[in-house]
Amino acid sequence: MTTDKLQRLKDLLGEVWDIHMAAAVLGWDQETYMPPAGAQARGQQLSTLGRIAHLKFTSEEIGRLLEDLAPEAADWDPDSDEARLVKVTRREYLKATKVPPDFVAESAKVASRAMMAWREAKAKADFSIFEPHLARIVELRQEYANFFAPYEHIYDPLLDDFEPGLKTADVQRIFNALRPQQVALVRAIAERPQVDDAFLHQPFDQQKQWEFGVEVITKFGFDWQRGRQDKSAHPFTTSFSVNDVRITTRIDPNYIGTGLFGTMHECGHALYELGVAPELERTPLGHGASLAIHESQSRLWENLVGRSRPFWEHFYPRLQETFPAQLGNIPRETFYKGINRVQPSLIRTEADEATYNLHIMLRLELEIALLEGTVAVKDLPEAWNAKMKEYLGVVPSDDAQGVLQDIHWSMGSIGYFSTYALGNLISAQWWECIQADIPNLNDQIRNGEFGDLLAWLREHIHRHGAKFEPQELVEKVTGRGIDPAPYMRYLYAKYGEIYALEQ
C-alpha cells in the first residue's frame, strides 16, 4: 500500500521532472543555437511548459499522497532516499502551493518588462529608467515573502528559494565574521608591489583556447559520452538527465582567462550533476543541493585546483607549447602570480578570489535594506557607491559600472547573490577535508591525476543530490556548519606568499 503510493508519487514527480528537463533543453537551445527571430515563440513555449509543470506539481493528488505518506515516512530511516524524497517534496509542495498562479504570472510579466528596461538603463548608464521597475520588483518580493509569514526576517523566504533551510541571520553572522578579514587582506595586498598579468591580455587563437580547455576538463573527468560543451554569450551549465549535462563557455580572443577558467568553472558544476545517484533521477532529489553547494563545486575546480601551483606544474608546459609566441618566455611562476593577481575593481564577474566576496556582501546588504525598506530604490546608486568605496576603495564613474551591472534584480531574483560567496567559503571547507583524506593530493594534481579528488566529491557530495539541505550537508561532511575560517586560511596562505605579506 505504502509501496503503491510511493510509486504513484514517483510517477507523478517523474512526469513533472520530464517537463522541466524539456524546458531545460529549450533554454539551452535559446542560449546556444536559436536564431534571433525564434525568441518570441520560445518564450511562449517555455511559459506553457512552466505552467503545465506547476499545475501538475501542485495537483491535489500529489498533496494527498504526501499527506498519506507522511505518518509512515516518520518511521523510516530519516536519511533513506524514500524518507528524504517525501520530506523534500513536501517542503517544495508547500512552498509551491502557497503562491497564487496569478502572482507568478504577474511577476513574470513585470520581470520581462524590467529586463528590457534594465538593458536600456545599462546601455545609457541611466538608473532612472530602471528605477520604477525595480521598485515594483521589490514590492512583489515583499509580497512574495508575506505568503510565507510568519518569518524571522522578511528576507528569509527569498533566501530559502536558493538555499533551503538557510536563514538571513546565518548569512549575516557568517558575512560579519568574514568582512573585516577580507577588507584587511585587500588593504594589505594593496600596500605590496603589484604582480604583472599583461601577458594574459594578448591575442590567443580561439580554437586553440577551446581545445586546451577541453583537454583540461577531460582530465578532470568530464565524460563526453554524457555531456558536451558549446559556446554562449554567458557561460552556464544545464542538465537534461544524469547522463546528459551540457556546459557552455565563452572565449575572449584577447584574454586567455575568460575561456580557461570559465570552462573549468562550468565543468565543476557539470561534474556535480553527472555525479548524482541515478536512482534519485526524476524526483526533486535528482540535482544539486543548492546554489551555494553548486558554486562550491565550480569554484573548487576553477580556483582551488585551476589557480593552484601544482595544477600549473602539470599543465603549464602544455599551455606554453600551445601558445609559444605568447607564453614561451613567461616563467611558470610569473604565470602563476599573474592568474592570481588581486586588484579591487568595479565589476563582480571580473573580480579575483580576494575581492569577490566583498562584491557579494555589498549586494546582500543592499537587498536586505531594500526588503526592510531602510534604503529606498531611488537612493540605491548612492548607497552602492558608498559601500564600494568602503569595502573595495573604488567608486564607479557611472551606474552602468555600478548598480546596473548585474541582470539578477531585473529578473526578479533577489536572494541569489549570497550563494556565490557561500560557495567560495564552502569550497575551502571541502578542500581542508580533502587534503586530510588524500594526503598526496598535490602530487596527484602535479601529475595531472584527478580521479581520487573526483571520487571523493562523488562519495561525499555529488551522489546525495538534493537529499540534504546545504547547512546539513556541510555539517555532515566537515563536522561543522558553513564557516569562513578555512576560506580565510586559504586566502592568507596563497596571497601571503604571492604578495609576501607580513604574517
Next chain:
Amino acid sequence: MTTDKLQRLKDLLGEVWDIHMAAAVLGWDQETYMPPAGAQARGQQLSTLGRIAHLKFTSEEIGRLLEDLAPEAADWDPDSDEARLVKVTRREYLKATKVPPDFVAESAKVASRAMMAWREAKAKADFSIFEPHLARIVELRQEYANFFAPYEHIYDPLLDDFEPGLKTADVQRIFNALRPQQVALVRAIAERPQVDDAFLHQPFDQQKQWEFGVEVITKFGFDWQRGRQDKSAHPFTTSFSVNDVRITTRIDPNYIGTGLFGTMHECGHALYELGVAPELERTPLGHGASLAIHESQSRLWENLVGRSRPFWEHFYPRLQETFPAQLGNIPRETFYKGINRVQPSLIRTEADEATYNLHIMLRLELEIALLEGTVAVKDLPEAWNAKMKEYLGVVPSDDAQGVLQDIHWSMGSIGYFSTYALGNLISAQWWECIQADIPNLNDQIRNGEFGDLLAWLREHIHRHGAKFEPQELVEKVTGRGIDPAPYMRYLYAKYGEIYALEQ
C-alpha cells in the same frame, strides 16, 4: 459567444502546439548534438510530452467546443481561416479519439523493439531477424485501420494519416498511369550511351561544400534570422515556429551530390514552413498541408531548380572557383549531364529522378498486399526482388540491399512511401503553372534570382498552411487533381535531350 468559444479553442490548441514544438526541439537536439548516453532519458521525455499533448488534444472540452462551433461554422465562409480551423481540428480530433491510448502505447513499444531488430537484420542481411517484428507491425496496422471502419480499402486510414483525404484508389489510379511510362523511359535510356559522372565522386573539402550549399540556399531566400542549418546523419527539416525552422545536412567527403542536393532539398521544406501565414500558428493549420505537398516543395528546389541548366549557368562558375582541382576542367554541360545521370540502382535514397518513383510504386504495392493479406511477411523478400527485376531490371544480392534498406516499416510507418512519388508529380504540376505565370523564370534563375519563384510559392501554397487537403490544394492552384502527365512531360523533355532519345 462564438468569439469566446473560438478563442478558447485556440488557447487550448495553442497549448497543445507549444508541447509539440517543445518535443520538436528535443527531437532536433537528439539528431544533432545530444551526447550518446542522453538517449534513454530523451526517449522518456518525448514520451511524456507526447502523452500530455495527446491527452490535452483529446480532452472533452475541445470535443465540446468543436460540437458547439460546428453548426455556426457551417454558415462561415468555408475558405476562411476560422471555418477551416474548425473543420481540420474536428477531423484530427475524431481521428485522435478513435485510437485507444493503450493501443498507441503498445504500438510504440513494438516499434521500439522492431527498430532494434531491423538494425540487426540489416547489419547481418538476415530478414528472418526482422520478420516476426514486421508481422506484428502489419497486424497492428490492420487493427489500426479497423478503428476507422468502414472504409473503402483497408489501406485508406493509413494513407490518410499522411495525405488527408486521399484514397488508396486515387493513388493506384495515378501510379497505374505512371508506371508503364516510367518503365518505358528507363528502358529507352538504358539503350543509349551512358553519361559520365565520375568527377562527382572524388574528394571535396567538407567545409567548402558546406559553404557552397549555404551560398545557394541564401540565394533561394532561406532567412538565417529565422532558421539555421546543422549536421546530422540523416538530413531533415523541423520547425519550432514560423520564425524558427531548422534544417540539417550531411556532407560526403568523397561525393559532392549528397551535401549539395540534400541542402537544397531541405531548404525547400524549410521555405514552405517559413512561408506559412503567421496567423495560422499555434493551430493545427500552422504547418504544411501534407507530406506529398511538402515533398513537392523540396523536390522542386532540389530537382526542377537545382538540377536544371539555367541554375548551373549561374552557379557553375562559382562551383568551379570553389573546386578548381576537381571541376576546373569539367565543362558545364558535362557537369549538367553528370548530375542528371540515370542509372537503375538498388537503393531508393540514391535513385535519380527517372527511376525514383519506381522504387516507390514497388513499396506501395507491397504495403497494400501486406495489409490485404495477399502477400505474407515471410514471402516479402521474394516479392521485393521480383518487382525490382520487373520495374528496374536489377536484383539485390542480399536483403540489406533490398527489402531491409528502409527504416520506415520498422517504425510502424506504413502508408508513408507514396508521398515521396506524389511529391515528385505535384512539383512538376506547380512548375508548369509557374512557367506560365513567370514567363522569364529561366532567365531569372540564370541570373541567380529566385524572388519571384519564392513569392509565387508563398502566395499559392505556403501561406495556406494546412487549410486545404492536398488534392484540394493541387486542384485550387492547377485546376486539376494530382496528375502524372506534367512530371512525365518534364522527364521526357529533360532526358530526351540528355540521352538523345527518339521522340
